[in-house]
Amino acid sequence: MKILVLTQYFWPENFRINDLTAGLVEKGYEVTVLTGIPNYPDGKFFPGYGIFKNLRQSYRGAEIIRVPLVSRGRSNKIRLLINYLSFAFYASILAPIICRQRYDVIFVYEPSPITVGLPAIILKKIKSAPIFFWVQDLWPESLSATGAVHSSFIIKYVKKLVQFIYHRCDLILVQSKAFIPSIKSLGVNAARISYFPNSAEEFYSPVKLEANSEERKVMPKGFIIMFAGNIGTAQDFSTIISAAERIRDYKEIHWIIIGDGRKRLWVEEEIAKRNLSANFSLLGRHPAEKMPRYFALADVMLATLKNEEIFSFTIPAKVQSYLACAKPIIASLAGEGARIIEESGAGFSCEPENPEALAQLALKMYHMKA
Numbered sequence: 001m002k003i004l005v006l007t008q009y010f011w012p013e014n015f016r017i018n019d020l021t022a023g024l025v026e027k028g029y030e031v032t033v034l035t036g037i038p039n040y041p042d043g044k045f046f047p048g049y050g051i052f053k054n055l056r057q058s059y060r061g062a063e064i065i066r067v068p069l070v071s072r073g074r075s076n077k078i079r080l081l082i083n084y085l086s087f088a089f090y091a092s093i094l095a096p097i098i099c100r101q102r103y104d105v106i107f108v109y110e111p112s113p114i115t116v117g118l119p120a121i122i123l124k125k126i127k128s129a130p131i132f133f134w135v136q137d138l139w140p141e142s143l144s145a146t147g148a149v150h151s152s153f154i155i156k157y158v159k160k161l162v163q164f165i166y167h168r169c170d171l172i173l174v175q176s177k178a179f180i181p182s183i184k185s186l187g188v189n190a191a192r193i194s195y196f197p198n199s200a201e202e203f204y205s206p207v208k209l210e211a212n213s214e215e216r217k218v219m220p221k222g223f224i225i226m227f228a229g230n231i232g233t234a235q236d237f238s239t240i241i242s243a244a245e246r247i248r249d250y251k252e253i254h255w256i257i258i259g260d261g262r263k264r265l266w267v268e269e270e271i272a273k274r275n276l277s278a279n280f281s282l283l284g285r286h287p288a289e290k291m292p293r294y295f296a297l298a299d300v301m302l303a304t305l306k307n308e309e310i311f312s313f314t315i316p317a318k319v320q321s322y323l324a325c326a327k328p329i330i331a332s333l334a335g336e337g338a339r340i341i342e343e344s345g346a347g348f349s350c351e352p353e354n355p356e357a358l359a360q361l362a363l364k365m366y367h368m369k370a
Helices: 016-026 077-098 114-127 141-145 152-166 177-184 237-246 264-273 288-295 309-313 317-324 336-343 355-369
Strands: 002-006 030-035 056-059 062-066 105-110 131-135 171-174 193-195 223-228 253-258 280-284 300-304 329-332 347-350
Touching: 002 016, 002 114, 016 030, 016 056, 016 062, 016 105, 077 114, 105 114, 114 131, 114 152, 141 152, 141 309, 171 177, 177 193, 177 309, 223 288, 223 355, 237 253, 237 264, 237 300, 237 329, 237 355, 253 288, 264 280, 288 317, 300 317, 300 355, 309 336, 317 329, 317 336, 329 336, 329 355, 336 347, 347 355
Parallel strands: 002 030, 002 105, 030 062, 105 131, 131 171, 171 193, 223 253, 223 300, 253 280, 300 329, 329 347
Antiparallel strands: 056 062
16 A cells, blocks of 8 residues: 655654654555655754755655755744745645655645645545545644734635635544534534544653763753743743742752744743743753653653643643653643643643643642652
């Protein structure tokens, strides 16, 4: 069976689709990945990549075919829009030429943008292959929730685009059951919607570090609260920083941020402005395979999202990674993410955008360890 995976993001960028693709190859499927030039999250092409460099590679047995795109840049909405549209455009134009095989399934990975579905529709017509569309982010809801778009006029037309794409998919997979009502409201038959949750990559598991490990050398002494992942608008770092400010006198508590993203500079400036540099350590981005080693040094892991209805439907992917490494969690979440954390007994959650409540959860875990 031949599968074409269509995704704007792929290895060496760190996304769940990498592991899923490798798993399909291991099960005996012949997999081709149509993707863009890696530039997430820094907003510039990774070293060794460019418009004419490394456009064909292989990853754990899967063939990779890359198409040009405009890099996403940093903190520029127009540049990000161009990034989204450029991939959809070049994939739509070039895919019929460079993806010459016949495929049994076109599997689309959509963590944003929804426009990744457009080249899939073109390929469906040419290849006569069904589209399996894995929804990670709900559009257009996520656009307004992250503050990317405020215009009701634009939202209206994006909704029409989403409806156009969904109605041409043969199977829509959702990472959260809470997505289903929204997709059904666009006229999609429930029989074509299926729950397909995220799972942690295989390398996420508890590890025990040696006494002289490099990870120990960069970690402060004391009680470690660790956030790992994208530093973006949706992750609500204002609440994290305000929570830390409320309990700043607990000198043993340290907030560790591992990752990068469009809000990193703002986070660094805000920490400095509030004189919280002694309370925070930003360790930058590290390979996903190394994350369990950092998790091993944390007393508790942290997950946060803004207080928007759309985010109550989703389960942050980091939650699965934390759980796979057997780490306790505190969360500033609503809905599905909070439910999973509390029902699993893995930790505690509070309402989003409530710094005082998050600070109290941090103290609760701190005193439990003491």
